[in-house]
Amino acid sequence: MPIPEDRPIHLPASGPADRRRFLTVLSQTFLALWGLGAAAVVGAYLKAPEKREAERTVSAGLLADYRVGEGRLVRHGVTPFYVVRLDATRVLALSAVCTHVRCILGYEPARRTLVCPCHDGRFDLSGNVLSGPPPRPLPSYPVSVRAGEIFVQV
Ligand code: FES
Known part of the structure; x- marks a missing residue:
C-alpha cells in the first residue's frame, strides 16, 4: 500500500x-x-596438561631385531634411553643420560655396562653406579612387548 x-x-x-x-x-x-x-x-x-598414553609410550622396534645382549640407543627428545635385550623374552630400558653432568652414555655389550665418555662413569644394567663420579643410579623405564614390538613408557 x-x-x-x-x-x-x-x-x-x-x-x-x-x-x-x-x-x-x-x-x-x-x-x-x-x-x-x-x-x-x-x-x-x-x-x-593431559598425559596421553600414546605420547608417553615409545616404540623401540621389534624384539626379533635385537640380538640377546644387544643394546640400542633410542633418541627420544630430552629423555634418550637404551633398550637392552637380556634374553629370549626380557628387555629393559634405562636412561642414556649420565647422572653426573648429563653426558650421553655408551653401551658396552661385552661387559653389559653403560659407560660415560665424559668422566668414565660406569653403570650396570640395573642402573647402579659401578665406578666414577655419578652420584645416583640411572632411572629405568617400564617395558612391554606387544605383538613382538617393544614399547617403553617414558
Ligand atoms: S658426566 Fe658422566 S661421569 Fe661425568
Whole structure:
C-alpha cells in the first residue's frame, strides 16, 4: 500500500538518553565478552596438561631385531634411553643420560655396562653406579612387548 505524500513520516525520537543507553549496552557487552575470553585464557593456563598414553609410550622396534645382549640407543627428545635385550623374552630400558653432568652414555655389550665418555662413569644394567663420579643410579623405564614390538613408557 503506497504511503500518501501529504502525510508526514514520524521517526522515533533519538536523544542523548537513547545514545547513552546504547553505549552502556555496547560497553557492557564488550566487557562481558572480554571477561569470558580472559577467563578462558586463565582456565587454559591453569589446567593441568593431559598425559596421553600414546605420547608417553615409545616404540623401540621389534624384539626379533635385537640380538640377546644387544643394546640400542633410542633418541627420544630430552629423555634418550637404551633398550637392552637380556634374553629370549626380557628387555629393559634405562636412561642414556649420565647422572653426573648429563653426558650421553655408551653401551658396552661385552661387559653389559653403560659407560660415560665424559668422566668414565660406569653403570650396570640395573642402573647402579659401578665406578666414577655419578652420584645416583640411572632411572629405568617400564617395558612391554606387544605383538613382538617393544614399547617403553617414558
Ligand atoms: S658426566 Fe658422566 S661421569 Fe661425568
